[in-house]
Amino acid sequence: MNFEFLAYLEDPVLAVKMPELKIIQLSEGFERLTGLTSDRVIQRPLKELVPVNFESLSLKNIPYESQIPIEIYHINGNTISCRLNIFEADQEICVLQFILQTENIEGLRDASYYAQILDSIQDLVICKNKNFQITYFNKALQDYYSITPESILGKKDSPVNDPENTRLYNEIDALVFKTGQAAEVYAEPSIDNNNETRYFHTIKAPIFNDQGEAFELVGISRDVTKYRQQDELIELNQRLQSSVIEIQNLFIEQESGENAFRRALSLICEFTESQYGIICENANSDLDKAKCNLRARQDDSKNQNITSFICEHLSKKIMDMESLFIANNSFEISSRFPDLIIPRKMFSLIGIPLKNAGIPVGAIILVNGAPLASSEKIENLRPLLNALPQLMYVAKLREERRRFQEELLAAKEAAQEAEKMKSIFVSNMSHEIRTPLNSILGFTDLAMDSVQNEVVREYLSSITQSGRLLLNIVNDVLDFAKIESNYLKIVKEPFSLQHMVHSIVKSAQLIVLKQKKDIDISYEFEPEIPVTIIADEHRISQILFNLVGNAVKFTQSGKINVQVLQSADHHISFRVTDTGPGVLPENREKIFKPFEQEFPGTDRKYGGTGLGLSISKKLAELMCGSLELEQNSPNMSGCTFKLSVPYELYRGRDEQDHEIANYEEASVYLKNKKILIVEDEIVNRLLLKKILELAGSIIDEVENGFDAVDQFIRNSYDVILMDVMMPGLNGLDATRQIRKIEEAEKRQPIPIIFLSAAALTDDIEAGKKAGGTWYLTKPVERSHLIKMLSQIFNSIKTNDGI
Numbered sequence: 001m002n003f004e005f006l007a008y009l010e011d012p013v014l015a016v017k018m019p020e021l022k023i024i025q026l027s028e029g030f031e032r033l034t035g036l037t038s039d040r041v042i043q044r045p046l047k048e049l050v051p052v053n054f055e056s057l058s059l060k061n062i063p064y065e066s067q068i069p070i071e072i073y074h075i076n077g078n079t080i081s082c083r084l085n086i087f088e089a090d091q092e093i094c095v096l097q098f099i100l101q102t103e104n105i106e107g108l109r110d111a112s113y114y115a116q117i118l119d120s121i122q123d124l125v126i127c128k129n130k131n132f133q134i135t136y137f138n139k140a141l142q143d144y145y146s147i148t149p150e151s152i153l154g155k156k157d158s159p160v161n162d163p164e165n166t167r168l169y170n171e172i173d174a175l176v177f178k179t180g181q182a183a184e185v186y187a188e189p190s191i192d193n194n195n196e197t198r199y200f201h202t203i204k205a206p207i208f209n210d211q212g213e214a215f216e217l218v219g220i221s222r223d224v225t226k227y228r229q230q231d232e233l234i235e236l237n238q239r240l241q242s243s244v245i246e247i248q249n250l251f252i253e254q255e256s257g258e259n260a261f262r263r264a265l266s267l268i269c270e271f272t273e274s275q276y277g278i279i280c281e282n283a284n285s286d287l288d289k290a291k292c293n294l295r296a297r298q299d300d301s302k303n304q305n306i307t308s309f310i311c312e313h314l315s316k317k318i319m320d321m322e323s324l325f326i327a328n329n330s331f332e333i334s335s336r337f338p339d340l341i342i343p344r345k346m347f348s349l350i351g352i353p354l355k356n357a358g359i360p361v362g363a364i365i366l367v368n369g370a371p372l373a374s375s376e377k378i379e380n381l382r383p384l385l386n387a388l389p390q391l392m393y394v395a396k397l398r399e400e401r402r403r404f405q406e407e408l409l410a411a412k413e414a415a416q417e418a419e420k421m422k423s424i425f426v427s428n429m430s431h432e433i434r435t436p437l438n439s440i441l442g443f444t445d446l447a448m449d450s451v452q453n454e455v456v457r458e459y460l461s462s463i464t465q466s467g468r469l470l471l472n473i474v475n476d477v478l479d480f481a482k483i484e485s486n487y488l489k490i491v492k493e494p495f496s497l498q499h500m501v502h503s504i505v506k507s508a509q510l511i512v513l514k515q516k517k518d519i520d521i522s523y524e525f526e527p528e529i530p531v532t533i534i535a536d537e538h539r540i541s542q543i544l545f546n547l548v549g550n551a552v553k554f555t556q557s558g559k560i561n562v563q564v565l566q567s568a569d570h571h572i573s574f575r576v577t578d579t580g581p582g583v584l585p586e587n588r589e590k591i592f593k594p595f596e597q598e599f600p601g602t603d604r605k606y607g608g609t610g611l612g613l614s615i616s617k618k619l620a621e622l623m624c625g626s627l628e629l630e631q632n633s634p635n636m637s638g639c640t641f642k643l644s645v646p647y648e649l650y651r652g653r654d655e656q657d658h659e660i661a662n663y664e665e666a667s668v669y670l671k672n673k674k675i676l677i678v679e680d681e682i683v684n685r686l687l688l689k690k691i692l693e694l695a696g697s698i699i700d701e702v703e704n705g706f707d708a709v710d711q712f713i714r715n716s717y718d719v720i721l722m723d724v725m726m727p728g729l730n731g732l733d734a735t736r737q738i739r740k741i742e743e744a745e746k747r748q749p750i751p752i753i754f755l756s757a758a759a760l761t762d763d764i765e766a767g768k769k770a771g772g773t774w775y776l777t778k779p780v781e782r783s784h785l786i787k788m789l790s791q792i793f794n795s796i797k798t799n800d801g802i
Contacts, residue, residue, distance in 0.1 A: 007038070012082075012098040014046070018091060021046045033098065035075030040149075048154070049073050072098060075149055124200070124221040127207075132156045132173055135216065165190065169202075173217060176204045180214050186224075199228040233380060236271075240383045243267055247387065257395045264388060268364060271381060272350060275368035278307055280315035281392055282361050310365050313340050318351035319363040324378055325351035352378065356389035364388075433474050434757035435681060438779035441467045442687040445782050446694075461514070471779060476611040490623055494650040495537035497529065497572070501564060504541060508548045508560070519555055521548075523562035533572065534648035536623055543616040543627065544574055547641045550612065551578035558638070571625070571644050579638040588629050592617045620645060669790035671696035673718045678708040678734070679755070680726040684778075688721060688755075691782050695789075705729030709737050717750060719792060724756035724767065731756070732770040739771040749773075751792050755780060 006013050006025045012033040015025035023041050031037055034049070041049060050072050071079040085097040118125050119139035127136035134152050142149075156170075172183045182205040189197050200221040206214035243264075251260035261279055269277045317337065318325060327333040327349045334340065350366040364385075378385075444464050451457055505523050512519045544562070551560045558579030565573040583591060592613050613627075620627040625645035675692055679685040680703045689699050700715065702708050706729045708722065720738075724731040735752050742749050754767045757778040767775045774788065 006095070012100075014049075014096045014098075016046050016094045016096060018094055023049070024093075030098070033080065033100070034072060070098070073153075075153075122223075124219075124223075126219045126221075127216055128173060128219070129216050130177060130214075132170060141221075169204075169219075172204050173219075176206050176217050177214050180206050180208075182206070198223060198225045200224065236380055237383065240267075240381065244383055244387045247384075247391070251391055251394070257391065257398065260391065261388075261395075264384060264391075265364070267384065268381060269366060272366050272369045272377070274350065274366035277364060277366045278310055278315075279388075280311055280319070280363050280365065281396070282319065310367070313337070314349075314351065314365060315363050318365060319353050319360045321351065321353045324353065324375060325349070326375060326378075350378065352385065354385065354389045354392065356393050361389045361392050429474075429477075432757070433470070434778045435684065437467055437471055437474075438757070439681075439683045439687055441471070441779045442684075442691065442782065446687075446690055467779075476615060490536045490539065492534050492536055492648070494532050494534050496531060497533055497564065498525065498531060500537055500541050501525075501544070501562060501574075504544050504548055505562060507545070508552055511549070511552055515552075517552070517555070518557040519552065519560055520558075521552075521560045521562075523564070525564045526566050528566045529564050529572070530649060532650040534650050535572075535645060539619045539623060540574075540643075540645060543619055543643055544576070546612045546616050547574075547576040547643065551576055551580065554578070555580035555638070567644055569646070570648070571646050574643040575630075575640055576643075577638065577640040582637055582639045583629060591629070592627075616643075667695040667786055667790070669793040670786060672698060673789075673793060674698045674700070674716070675789075676708065676711055676715075676717045676720045677701040678703075678705065678720060678726070678731065679723045680704060681723075684723075691785065695786055705731060705734030705737075708734045709741075712738050712750075713741065719751045719753065719789065721753050721755055722772070724754055724758060724763070732766060735767075735770045735772055753788075 004025070006015055006027050009027035010029045011027060012030040013027040014023055014030060016022065017024050022043055023046055024043070026036075026038055026041060036049070050070060068084045069081070070084040071081050074080055080100070082098045082100045085099055086094065121138070122140055124141040124144060125136075125138040126134060126141055129135050133154050133156055135154075137147075137149075137152065141147075168185070172185060176183050182203060185200075185202040185204070189199055201224045202219060202221040204217055204219045207216040207218060209215045247260045247264050250263060251257045254260070265277050265279055268274075314337065325336065327336060330347050333346065333349050346367055348368050350364075350369060352364040352366075353360060354362040354364065441464060444460050444467065448457060448460050448464070451460065501523050505521055509521050512521065548560065548562065555578045560576070560578045563573075563575040563577075565575065567573045617627045620643060623645050625643065627641065627643050630640040630642050670692065673696075675697050677685055677688050677692075677699060679688065679701070682703075685701050685703070689701060692699055700711060700717070702711055704726050708720070708731075709729070711717075712720070722731040722735060729737075731754060735754075738752070739749070741747070749771075751773040752771065754772045754775045755778060756763065756767075756775070764775045773792075776785070776788070
């Protein structure tokens, strides 16, 4: 049977093939009634348009014009109530006619009217029934997602959302049906047809029937992407401002600023979703654009190869650009930089030049951003990008300052090392000179006692005088090195002021006698001068001896006078006046400079190193005192030196009461005393043995520290004379072992006197820390040694102790 004529009927008619119940033809009236065209419904099951279980009906048994009540679907998802009439039927074909009642025709007209209204608005509208099936959506939603009605009508899971969004909206739909109240979802993301993320504000509201039941719901979604972007932009600006302050604080708190740059780079990479980034700097302080710093900061240490490539080939080119460079793929990179071989791992690139006052100072290079950033998005980073050039400039200044400080530190360390080497050299030279001098002066002193021939005694006296002159030179050089290296220390102890001045004047008188000069040397004290004071006797004596010695040296005949005066503020003044040639006014400052003499050639006539006054002045200043040359009256010859030093008043017994008068008196205390000599130099060992045996002592001798410890364990001694520098076990380590044995066995500590040619302050301090009782510097005078030992045995404190 041919049913093509049905297509032209005004009534809503369908032709259905039996028994499959598939639609094979429809009329124009049916298209107007439902909005469905033939290409959408032909060959589709009838049940998709008419929600009736036709399998339970027998179309053949339905009387013609029986008009059974039925509903059919409209294209918008709504249902249309009508009556079904079997127009014609046989074994193969059944023609169905749908008859509308007058009230339904009016309702259909209302639904069409409201559908037109919904199709005219820009918001996305969708309806669902209680089975969560989509029953309607408007034109805006259809156009936005490019969908057809048949693709989603009657479906539960919408193809327009990802699974996560579908789950969320289904939960909200269930809540709306359950509570009968509207629900709101704000700014949920969705991907449109251009694969761009959009944000929607959605309201889900229930639709009630006449019985007050929610039988459908409507969802209305409004695109709020631009508002979301504006909010994000405001949030970004606030975040960037906060980040700039954070980065500036990091830069201030940490000298290198490295963490500040890394933090800035991390934020930029995060915002542009770049795989990693690099900050390159212009390395030259003069901002020469010919070079670029190959030392880059990056947040991914695994990309060293690509980093080196970028720094070497791209950084300078991007730095010189006027605006930012964005490449979405390797081809765009190659086209802009045709001379480069682009690694495969670099499939996108963003280059941001950084300028300070229009001058290139660096560049930021971002690699493999996803999704790719636009120029507008990069411009949103401007608050942070504007801060980086100033930080780079300050970092460059810091780097230059750090380099300068490192150079200064290196120079300082080199100078300190040189000073240390000089001190070591001076100490070694002192040791090497003092060691033979000890034997020369010692044996000469012994020989003087045993020789009666006046000529030989004169020869020996000359040897002694020359040896002492050489010793003074060594002492001057050593003291000068100590002062220059800040190794010299001031030691304050009580001493007899009168005894010190008397000894110096007596020594000077002996020199005058030997040189056969006609000089009268005298000294005088003010009545108020205390007998014993607390100060550095050794250094004061050294200065006075130098001043008196110079007076003797430069005066051929006349007078030399030493005055001891009381000054204000607990200062003692010493005035040394002579009748020599004096000092010219223009040379008054010159004579206090090291290695300087008043006239060229003076050293040949008078001798000396030119260090004496220089050392004396510095020693006075170290003691917080002063040394100056007073101006004599024009008619007076000679000159006057004034030494002023502070002192403390001694509250105990006067020191002079405990001085042992002479060598013979001191020797009494050494008789039958058992003394161990530890000395590797055989000559010095022999000298010490002779000196002590002449004083009546019993002597054992060894040549190294190991034997000294062994002898200490085997025997009992009254005192040990210990050399410091010996092969094997040195004197310091040997002393430490002896002290440990005494402590373990609870023995009374034995006096250990170090005898060494090493005369630096550090050497003396090392002896003290090792457990030494006293430290004597070679060459040791026989009288000094005997006197010191007698004071030890007489339990009298000596000023020469450590």
